[in-house]
Amino acid sequence: MPAFKTISDFDVAGKRVLVRSDLNVPMRDGRVTDATRIERSAETIKALAAKGARVVVLSHFGRPKGERVPEMSLKPVAEALAATLGQPVAFADDCIGDTAKAVVNALAPGQVAMLENLRYHKQEEKNDADFAKALAALGDIYVNDAFSAAHRAHASTEGLAHLLPSAAGLLMQAELEALGKALEKPEHPVVAIVGGAKVSTKLDLLGNLVSKVDVLVIGGGMANTFLFAQGIEVGSSLCEKDMADTAREILEKAKAANCEIILPSDVVVAGEFKEHAANAVVAANAVPADKMILDAGPAAAEALAAKLASCKTLVWNGPLGAFELKPFDAATNTVAQAAAKLTAEGKLLTVAGGGDTVGALANAGVADQFSYISTAGGAFLEWLEGKELPGVVALGK
Ligand code: 3PG
Ligand code: MG
Numbered sequence: 001m002p003a004f005k006t007i008s009d010f011d012v013a014g015k016r017v018l019v020r021s022d023l024n025v026p027m028r029d030g031r032v033t034d035a036t037r038i039e040r041s042a043e044t045i046k047a048l049a050a051k052g053a054r055v056v057v058l059s060h061f062g063r064p065k066g067e068r069v070p071e072m073s074l075k076p077v078a079e080a081l082a083a084t085l086g087q088p089v090a091f092a093d094d095c096i097g098d099t100a101k102a103v104v105n106a107l108a109p110g111q112v113a114m115l116e117n118l119r120y121h122k123q124e125e126k127n128d129a130d131f132a133k134a135l136a137a138l139g140d141i142y143v144n145d146a147f148s149a150a151h152r153a154h155a156s157t158e159g160l161a162h163l164l165p166s167a168a169g170l171l172m173q174a175e176l177e178a179l180g181k182a183l184e185k186p187e188h189p190v191v192a193i194v195g196g197a198k199v200s201t202k203l204d205l206l207g208n209l210v211s212k213v214d215v216l217v218i219g220g221g222m223a224n225t226f227l228f229a230q231g232i233e234v235g236s237s238l239c240e241k242d243m244a245d246t247a248r249e250i251l252e253k254a255k256a257a258n259c260e261i262i263l264p265s266d267v268v269v270a271g272e273f274k275e276h277a278a279n280a281v282v283a284a285n286a287v288p289a290d291k292m293i294l295d296a297g298p299a300a301a302e303a304l305a306a307k308l309a310s311c312k313t314l315v316w317n318g319p320l321g322a323f324e325l326k327p328f329d330a331a332t333n334t335v336a337q338a339a340a341k342l343t344a345e346g347k348l349l350t351v352a353g354g355g356d357t358v359g360a361l362a363n364a365g366v367a368d369q370f371s372y373i374s375t376a377g378g379a380f381l382e383w384l385e386g387k388e389l390p391g392v393v394a395l396g397k
Contacts, residue, residue, distance in 0.1 A: 004395040005167040007044065010141055013052035014109050018139035019045060019169060020156050022146035022375070023059040023077045030071075032080045036358075037148070037375050042084045044145045044169035045112060049087070054107040056139055057081070057114040058095060058156050060149065066122025078114040089114050096121065096134040104138050124155050132159030145169025147176065148376035150391030151383075161394035168395055171375070176392065178372035179383055182351040183212055187312035193304075193335070195220030195318030196355065199243045203250075205317070208386040210254040210261075215311065217262045217304060219320035219331075224293055226251070226263050227284055235269065235287040262304065266297030268321070268328060275325045295321025296331035304331075305338035308348060314339055316352040316370075317384060319360035329363055336364035343371055353380035 021041040026033045048055050062072040075091055082089040088111075092103035095115035103113050115138075118124040123131030132155040136142070142164040144150070149157050150172075160166070168176070183190070190213040194202060199222045209216055218226050221238040228239050229247035254261045267284050269291035270277035281297045282288070296304075301320070308314060316339070323329035342348035352361055353374025361367045374380045379389060 005165075006173055007048060007143055007167050007169060009167060010165065012048055012141060015053055015140040016056060016104060016107070016138065017048050017053040017141045017143055018056050018058055018135065018160065018164070019048065019143045020058045020146045020149075020160065021045070021169075021171075022148040023057070023074065023081070024061050024149070025077060025080075027076065030076050032077060035080060035084065038077070038080050038084050040171050040375050041145060041169075042081065044143065044171060045081075046085060047170060048143070049085075049110045049112055052109040054104070054109055055112040056104050056107070057089070057112065058118055058135070059114070059146070060119045060124065060154075060156070061117045062119070064117060064119050066120070066125075068120050072117055072119075074114060074117050081112075081114060085112065087112065092116060094120070096131065096138070100138055118154075118156050125152070127153050127155050127159045129159065131155045132163055135160055136163040139164060142166045143169045144391055144395055145171045146391065147172045147374070147389075148379050150376075150389040151379040151387070153390035157391040158394045161391075161397070166395055172392075172395075174372075175374055175376065178351055179374070179380075181349060182313055182315045182372075183384075187349065189214040189311045190313040190315070191215040191217065191308060191311040192315045193217040193219060193317070193320070195222065195320050195332075197221035197238060199225045199240055199247060202318075202381075203246060204385040204387075205381060206250050207253065208384065209315075210250065210259040211257045212386075213259060213315070215260045215262060215307060216254060217307075219264070219296055220318055222318075223263050223296070226261075232285050233287060233289070234293060235289050235291045237287065237293040262307065264296035264300035264320075264331075265303065266299045267293040268295040268297055268330070270294050270328075273322065273325070276327070277325075279327070294325070294328040298330070298334070301331040301334040304335045308335070308338055308342055311348060314348055314350045315384070316350070316361075317354040317357050317380065319356055323356070323360045323363055329360070332360050333364040336361050336366050340364075340366035340369035343369060353377075354384070355381070
């Protein structure tokens with residue numbers, strides 16, 4: 001983790017502080033459907049306002065590609081933020097220029113404003129120097145609190161850090177500390193659970209993890225490709241047959257690095273990809289030709305739960321089965337609940353994030369029982385891949 005300043009390093013009273021948050025939240029019919037990112041981002045905004053800063057919140061929303069797409073306005077998000085903060089949030093119709101300036105200039109110490117979607121300007125994603133300057137003109141200090149957008153080298157996540165005195169926000173700090181504990185300086189043994197549909201999307205991630213963790217559990221559709229690569233027939237299961245060589249290479253790399261790979265010993269099979277499809281438990285090497293694997297089996301789940309008990313750190317990305325279809329969430333639930341119990345007993349540090357993972361853990365009823373759940377999707381994956389995140393790197397300079 002690079003060294004960087006935090007918000008306590010600055011005297012922010014009366015200053016215009018530009019806070020880059022990631023308020024790219026799920027929304028339906030103009031309403032926020034999951035306020036997690038708003039709630040987690042609110043801490044930094046509140047802390048700055050309490051110190052008398054004039055807080056200006058910047059964010060992107062969706063991918064409008066430089067157009068003013070009305071459905072991608074941040075206005076409803078500003079209202080949700082105001083509700084979370086318990087104080088008004090002024091809104092500027094544009095994130096640069098006179099409109100933005102007028103709203104920012106009207107802020108008194110302790111007050112908060114939000115500017116319209118950064119991606120209404122195509123220069124944002126291009127990390128355009130003039131656009132970054134136009135943003136910088138609105139503030140005295142830059143705080144990056146958007147870990148979940150730190151894999152993007154955009155004007156607001158990267159460029160700004162070079163133009164203003166910069167600090168990491170509280171959420172950014174919390175994310176980096178939790179992730180550091182999980183992979184950079186973890187307590188061993190470390191186990192990683194990586195699930196999800198396709199090996200092809202997680203190659204870099206698997207390659208990086210085998211050299212860092214003691215045990216790597218491969219689940220979800222990806223496990224089928226690994227079983228197939230070892231000569232096991234997987235019936236009509238999702239399987240990337242052209243990735244068999246790659247899967248074997250990962251297994252070899254794991255062996256050389258002394259990383260134990262765990263694949264399911266038994267699996268739940270069904271004739272169709274459907275909720276409550278008729279199903280059966282079979283040994284992983286006895287999948288009927290006309291059946292597909294939709295979950296790890298109960299013996300595999302119990303074995304994983306037992307394995308967790310012998311580890312000190314868990315990093316989890318991706319479900320073990322088709323968790324969105326009942327009862328194919330069973331293995332994910334068993335293992336997630338075992339992880340939560342070990343966390344509560346203080347025996348296991350548990351960190352999860354990325355894509356479907358948070359949904360799968362929420363479905364298991366343990367979303368608030370892990371040591372840390374990241375707000376990040378793509379950024380969490382890139383971090384697991386061992387990549388440098390431009391937004392984080394820029395803060396360290
Ligand atoms: C996310 O939700 O993953 C972040 O907000 C980044 O969004 P993006 O993938 O559109 O850059
Ligand atoms: Mg994304």
